[in-house]
Amino acid sequence: MDVRQLRLNNLGCFASLDVPLAPTPQTDSNVTVFVGNNGAGKTSILKALATSLSWFVARLGNEKGNGSPLPEDVILNCHASAAIEVFVSDNSDNYPQGEGTAETSQYRWMLAKTRKGKKAAYSSQLGPLSELAGHYREMLTVNDNTSLPLIAFYPVERVVLDIPLKIKARHSFRQLDGYDNSLNQGVDFRRFFEWFREREDTENESGVSKEALDLLRATVEKDSAAWQALEQLEATSEDPQLSAVRTAISNFMPGFSNLKVRRKPRLHMSIDKGGETFNVLQLSQGEKSLMALVGDIARRLAMMNPDLPNPLQGDGIVLIDELDMHLHPSWQRSVISRLTDTFPNCQFVLTTHSPLVISDCKDVLVYALADGQLTAIPSQYGQDANTVLLEVMDTHIRNVQVAGKLNDLLDLIQGSQLDAASTLLNALADELPDSNLEISRARLLLRKQELRRAKDK
Ligand SMILES: Nc1ncnc2c1ncn2[C@@H]1O[C@H](COP(=O)(O)OP(=O)(O)O)[C@@H](O)[C@H]1O
Ligand SMILES: [Mg+2]
Numbered sequence: 001m002d003v004r005q006l007r008l009n010n011l012g013c014f015a016s017l018d019v020p021l022a023p024t025p026q027t028d029s030n031v032t033v034f035v036g037n038n039g040a041g042k043t044s045i046l047k048a049l050a051t052s053l054s055w056f057v058a059r060l061g062n063e064k065g066n067g068s069p070l071p072e073d074v075i076l077n078c079h080a081s082a083a084i085e086v087f088v089s090d091n092s093d094n095y096p097q098g099e100g101t102a103e104t105s106q107y108r109w110m111l112a113k114t115r116k117g118k119k120a121a122y123s124s125q126l127g128p129l130s131e132l133a134g135h136y137r138e139m140l141t142v143n144d145n146t147s148l149p150l151i152a153f154y155p156v157e158r159v160v161l162d163i164p165l166k167i168k169a170r171h172s173f174r175q176l177d178g179y180d181n182s183l184n185q186g187v188d189f190r191r192f193f194e195w196f197r198e199r200e201d202t203e204n205e206s207g208v209s210k211e212a213l214d215l216l217r218a219t220v221e222k223d224s225a226a227w228q229a230l231e232q233l234e235a236t237s238e239d240p241q242l243s244a245v246r247t248a249i250s251n252f253m254p255g256f257s258n259l260k261v262r263r264k265p266r267l268h269m270s271i272d273k274g275g276e277t278f279n280v281l282q283l284s285q286g287e288k289s290l291m292a293l294v295g296d297i298a299r300r301l302a303m304m305n306p307d308l309p310n311p312l313q314g315d316g317i318v319l320i321d322e323l324d325m326h327l328h329p330s331w332q333r334s335v336i337s338r339l340t341d342t343f344p345n346c347q348f349v350l351t352t353h354s355p356l357v358i359s360d361c362k363d364v365l366v367y368a369l370a371d372g373q374l375t376a377i378p379s380q381y382g383q384d385a386n387t388v389l390l391e392v393m394d395t396h397i398r399n400v401q402v403a404g405k406l407n408d409l410l411d412l413i414q415g416s417q418l419d420a421a422s423t424l425l426n427a428l429a430d431e432l433p434d435s436n437l438e439i440s441r442a443r444l445l446l447r448k449q450e451l452r453r454a455k456d457k
Helices: 042-061 127-142 175-179 189-206 210-219 225-237 240-252 285-304 329-342 385-391 400-414 418-431 437-456
Strands: 002-011 014-020 031-036 081-090 105-114 150-154 256-262 268-273 276-279 316-320 346-351 365-370 373-377
Touching: 002 042, 002 346, 014 042, 014 373, 031 042, 031 329, 042 081, 042 105, 042 127, 042 150, 042 175, 042 316, 042 346, 081 127, 105 127, 150 285, 175 285, 189 240, 189 256, 189 285, 210 225, 240 256, 240 285, 240 329, 256 285, 285 316, 285 329, 329 346, 400 418, 400 437, 418 437
Parallel strands: 031 346, 031 365, 150 316, 316 346
Antiparallel strands: 002 014, 002 081, 081 105, 256 268, 268 276, 365 373
16 A cells, blocks of 8 residues: 555645656655754644544544544645545455455545634545555454554654563554554654563464574584574474564664563563674663554554464555654665565655755655745755755855855955965865865965966965
């Protein structure tokens, strides 16, 4: 299932906005990224999409289900009604799951909201949505293990990282539960932990526990026949859903492996990193939030695709607001390709403030938002961060005062006012780091001019 296009009418700061989402005829990837100043409307777009898709999730649960209503305060000021229209393509009704490709069907639905006491300009049209959800319900009726499309929204407030020590109630973790809080709360580490622990309990009951295997492994020689037999035993006794999550985390965060729940000395979640075992709570905020994000996507895919040999191949739509949040620049660079490598069949709709996020992928659809308008911008692949800042994000690449002085300096050199240039150069060189390239460049230029002057004399 893919959202092909989103259309907003009088919603937030947008009077009328059409947003085709990747993949498009020009962009092969499944990734659309929005950039724009604070207040440009990035979050509004993701929220609109999440609200609209929440109706699909609700109607999967039951025929008359209601998703999140559109709140009145999102209606564009001075207008009576707002509407969100989505165009979704889906091929689940055309062929039995997993068998070849088939024609995709298109579904269009509209969710509208009118201010109290005003005449409606739009009205909700949810027929096609019910039809689409109906197909999935029919499939679920025939086959309990039908795959469902993941739909999840990770808002900026997605940092719920407390891990409960005691689990109060046992939960049900069937496919439909994969949608629990997927559109309103973002990453809930609590639920992740509970799920992980319950699955691990079952894994331990039905197979050989990891601890026991680790103990046995310590008694045999590495790569011996006994070692290999133990490896094989481990692979077959692993719960496929848990291994999907473990694989996703170690693919996404190289160097991290072996996520598990430990009961001693206290109940906690542990992960291995660089040969050491850490309590997950000891990790940095950035590490934790990435782990929670990737773990959450993987957990939901695993729940929703019980029959897929590799649930990470599951289908879905994932919305992430401010993807660069908490990430070191080197992580920002690779985060999109990690997402698409780890979850190859998910459609991603992302927002970012970071030039690095969009300059490292060849084939993403990037939109700049400003003044309620949307502009598709050419690929930024391979561009340096400064160029992206200047050309796409409309941002100075250096402190404005320093930039002004550097310009003055060049003017002085070019205007042959060499004494003044030399004074300004020395003053600037005192202020800026020794490695400043512009200063070295100016010094060379000044030297050239001085030599030329000496020659002319
Ligand atoms: N009902 C409305 N009518 C007009 N403008 C609105 C309405 N609701 C929100 N806005 C404006 O839309 C902007 C949307 O912000 P938001 O989507 O959070 O931006 P971003 O995520 O890009 O920072 C806000 O600056 C706000 O002023
Ligand atoms: Mg925002």
